[in-house]
Amino acid sequence: DTAVSQTPKYLVTQMGNDKSIKCEQNLGHDTMYWYKQDSKKFLKIMFSYNNKELIINETVPNRFSPKSPDKAHLNLHINSLELGDSAVYFCASSQVLGPGPQNIQYFGAGTRLSVL
Amino acid sequence: AQSVAQPEDQVNVAEGNPLTVKCTYSVSGNPYLFWYVQYPNRGLQFLLKYITGDNLVKGSYGFEAEFNKSQTSFHLKKPSALVSDSALYFCAVRDPYNTDKLIFGTGTRLQVFP
Numbered sequence: 001d002t003a004v005s006q007t008p009k010y011l012v013t014q015m016g017n018d019k020s021i022k023c024e025q026n027l028g029h030d031t032m033y034w035y036k037q038d039s040k041k042f043l044k045i046m047f048s049y050n051n052k053e054l055i056i057n058e059t060v061p062n063r064f065s066p067k068s069p070d071k072a073h074l075n076l077h078i079n080s081l082e083l084g085d086s087a088v089y090f091c092a093s094s095q096v097l098g099p100g101p102q103n104i105q106y107f108g109a110g111t112r113l114s115v116l
Numbered sequence: 117a118q119s120v121a122q123p124e125d126q127v128n129v130a131e132g133n134p135l136t137v138k139c140t141y142s143v144s145g146n147p148y149l150f151w152y153v154q155y156p157n158r159g160l161q162f163l164l165k166y167i168t169g170d171n172l173v174k175g176s177y178g179f180e181a182e183f184n185k186s187q188t189s190f191h192l193k194k195p196s197a198l199v200s201d202s203a204l205y206f207c208a209v210r211d212p213y214n215t216d217k218l219i220f221g222t223g224t225r226l227q228v229f230p
Contacts, residue, residue, distance in 0.1 A: 010133070031216060041204060043160075043220040056217055090159055092218075103210075105218060107152075109158035 003027050004108040006091050012114045013081055021076045021111045023091030031055070031099060032074035033092040034066060043090070047057050081115045088112050118143045120209050122221035128228050129197045137192040137224045139207030148210035149190040150218065151181055155203045164203075166190060177201070197228045 005024045013019050025032060033056075034046040041046045048056040052068040078085060091108040129135045141147055148167055152160040163173025171183045181192045186224045192205060204223045211217040 033216075041223045043206065045217055048216050050216075056214060092160075101190075103216070104150075104162050104165065106162065109157070109159040 006108040025093040029093040031094045035090040037088040088116045120221040122224045126225045128227045139190045143230040150208040152206045
């Protein structure tokens with residue numbers, strides 16, 4: 001059973017299109033995250049949600065809009081895709097919010113987005 | 117600013133030899149430190165963490181890490197490397213001002229040669 005699953009695994013699209021990436025976790029965790037990994041493998045957090053509420057919103061363009069229909073899902077919608085959006089996007093989840101030994105983040109396998 | 121540094125882009129080691137992947141941190145207060153591993157075309161997998169307590173932390177797949185407060189380091193170690201350990205390793209620290217946020221290093225590629 002995959003704990004944190006993302007779909008699709010690969011996404012190739014044209015500039016200007018709108019696309020979504022879905023993420024689901026079956027760990028019963030309260031908190032979910034989106035990270036972006038660029039071509040140099042640098043990982044940076046984009047968003048976090050706790051029980052469907054936005055907690056972290058790093059300086060991400062407002063073309064990126066996360067949506068959490070329930071605490072097991074955190075989808076990422078991207079409008080008007082640009083070349084610079086090409087990256088690998090990782091979803092993650094953790095049991096609780098804040099510090100503590102339970103706050104270990106578990107990652108999905110990633111979605112490789114290529115904008116042409 | 118809170119940060120993590122991994123000074124080596126790549127570490128090469130022969131199978132059976134000990135390995136060390138270096139990590140230093142700069143953070144206010146007591147650090148919460150993590151190591152993750154990324155295999156090709158896979159997501160990050162949690163290896164181990166340091167929150168408090170013993171400076172030597174044991175994790176998955178025979179890895180361990182040593183927390184050194186005076187040197188602000190958290191190096192990842194394994195006594196005997198395997199070819200299957202070849203992967204990208206990330207050190208991370210929890211942001212003390214936003215404890216849901218992990219700050220990652222730039223990653224170190226470990227190559228273990230048979």
